[in-house]
Amino acid sequence: MAFHSQMFADDIPLPRGNVANWASIIVMLTSFTYMFFSTEVKIVAQQIVFQLFISFLAGSMVRLCEFLEECRHIPSRYKNGWMALNASFNLKGYGCGLVMFILFYCIVHEDKIGGVDFPSSLAWKINLCCFCYAFLKVFGFLNPTLAEISDICEKNKFNVAHGLAWSYYIGYLKFVLPNLEEGIKKYQCSVKNVPDCKENWKLYILIPFSCKIHDKLEKVDSRIEFFGNLPELCIDKAGIKARSYKNSIYAIYDQEDRPHCCILEYATPLRSLFEMSNDASAAFSKEQRLEQAKLFYVALENILNNSQECAGYFRLIPYDDDLEEGSMDSHFLSTKILKHLAQERMEYTVPEQTTWNEILTEDQLMISKSDVPQPLQSMNH
Template structure:
């Protein structure tokens, strides 16, 4: 029992606990102190209505400044309306501006303007103005009226590499691709010797990493597209990994049929970390929506592409196949996957053919 308590105590001393409400308590304490000072030093010279009017004006100025900063985010986000917001301009507005806060500022502005002729605007001292401004900002902080917009949060997480997608992409590279891709060339050579040079083109010998934006991953590619059929395994790579001796890493060759039922062959597999994104969107405690999932899938692709293109050992050993399969699950585009893979294979064949003609 004592050892269990000791282990729990040790964990608490290492693992940070969720943040509490001390910041809220400090906010209200400072508000109380400022109001008390204003009451003691200002009530004998000014009326409560003058104080309220001055605070309303200060609040409007504070929030208008915040609104202008949000408009700057809006002009940036509108340039990404198709890639980040699916062409929905209202989502751009909602991501950049807080409509509820804007409505509150408008309402207070109308009320303040209505009573502006009846209330003489007081000329407070610098100290009184400072206290009123401080109270307004503390109230805005407490009620979340100056929280960063969704667009600003997204920009921060992308610049600081704090996205889920960033961690998944690096984990996928360091824990798998970094040693599988450099060994793939030798595995393909051995496979071709045993299978009549089936993967003869350089494109077929690359690992085609499938990145569906829906993040839906099937155990067998045929479940996602009937034009794909498993053929055979490439000779596996055995490597000591994570305490497991001679852990086996396999890659599979698939046959892809085009619209004329002509066969093409290549090494294909899903980017398995996308399965984590899909599962997260099904768990309520993860607070991960479908829109978040699609956005993270795009960022995963961008991050992985940057990592692999800057990796010398992985050069010319991969091909990222990104496709939007959302319409596939709406009853359309049942051969989206095979069509995307064939685009890459046919493009490479055309380039190799042109190169042969030149030489």
Template structure:
């Protein structure tokens, strides 16, 4: 699905692996410096540092485990196994335990190289205790960026659920039959003003998630025309559930009208209402971020959907031009114009004049190929590829 460049610049892209690359680079530089300054005790220092770093999260995980076993083992975990679910959920998974065990084993094997003070064994006790305390107090995070990264990677945001619900519960059901509905509507309404590229459902996604139930209330250049034929499906126990699309007539500045099927993305009503409810803990900045994630997620889902391909167009509406009373109609017309250009490029390519001979000097700039292939037959005998082959079949020319 093609979208405008300004929309691509507005949608946040998925986070990359820059923190991991930076961490690996700094660790390599630090290890190399220690190797040059103290080559004999490198293994011992690495094991000592790993043990100190690993014990802090493990101790914090024990605190979390105590809370889960004491109050939530039956309600949140519902009797699931301690080793297979509860321990990994508290940060006491295989990777953490294995790292601490290997560090302790390596430190035990290299104990003969310890200094008389024992490489400050007090730190092994003091650092994990202080780490766990600061972690419980929220000093060590997790920070907002970390939580956002985890939610986006594991698809835990509200926007991800709303996008999938909108696709599976609505778009996947109605978009495959949209072209048939439009053709039926155009056949029964001779006065309709459909353009060549307006065979798609225009889905409006405003950044502020403030949706009006009637488009004509937002822009006087938009008026309701009629509705497309209803689509009836048996859904979730409801016989003949009705899905319908509204046809709007949009006028440009010169008064020329254009018909199109346009509607808002209804899940944005949920995001807007959540931002109005105090109990949801969902403010305006979070709502805007969720709208952008909803747009990106829905776009990615529809791009991979064969049933919905070339039957929709997502329109992201910014909230920077609220002073323009006709901004909505201008935005819709701009997308309709772009659709018409795309449609013209697909079906309106110039055809080659077969009666015009091709000149030698024009070999580097040939004429466009004809889009209507012709079948050419030759009455000559087929020639062998490798050598003379005996052919006893007779060939009759007509």
């Protein structure tokens, strides 16, 4: 038993450490020691300065090209150009290496770098090359930039956001959305005076980029009121018998105090991103949270758009609510939802007898009297 436990433990990868950096320091010191004893110190310093200058220049040109790409994403990914520059150049490591380069240059500034004979032995050249690359590794110049890491993670779907989006889809939406229509029909049979607004009978998923998930929507916006729950969907899953899934119906009131019903909820995985950004051990910054929230929306939209089972049963409502307290309209959320309801009604196939005056528009919320939901008090009778 202990043997099998040991084998299982050996299969679990350990966290990566700093062996690579320490090995680079050893290579750098070993190479410098060889060059120091094989020729004059000044010649060694001059050749190091020359090689580092070429490496810095070549690396800077490559990262300048990366910066030009990131400039296209400043409005959506960065707050300003400085953050885009830091993402492209990794300024912390770049700055450390540049400082050391200047110090080396100060040692030999009185002589021209090209005015000395370069040692011609192969071993000397190899050691010089090893020293320079180890030097750049130690000071982080060779480390991938934030822009490179982001590009690799997005293309290979390594982001936290991609994992959360797929988990949300496979573990929840894939079961709930295909059964939504049946649940709505059962609810309409059990509750009287429920409006048959087919264009609104889909799951509206709120995606706040701040990742702030509120348990009670009516406390966020007074124009949002809880109306009722759809019948529970019970599925045997992961060893849990009759695991229960439930969706809630809300009434969204417009400026004329008319209710518009829809099935509404937050994208719950965003709560994980919010908690990660507030936990120091996760090392997850507010900027990373915002980026991952946006990528979550993009990934989830792509997954659902390619899902035949979920087609027509969802609508994502992304919005940026990461503003200072008091600067946001108290009815910001209800207004946002009503706009999506209006757009959904515009996109819905309009019957021939329906006139354009009965269609909800984004500027003026108008619906036919036959579609107006009854007050909540009368619905409960």
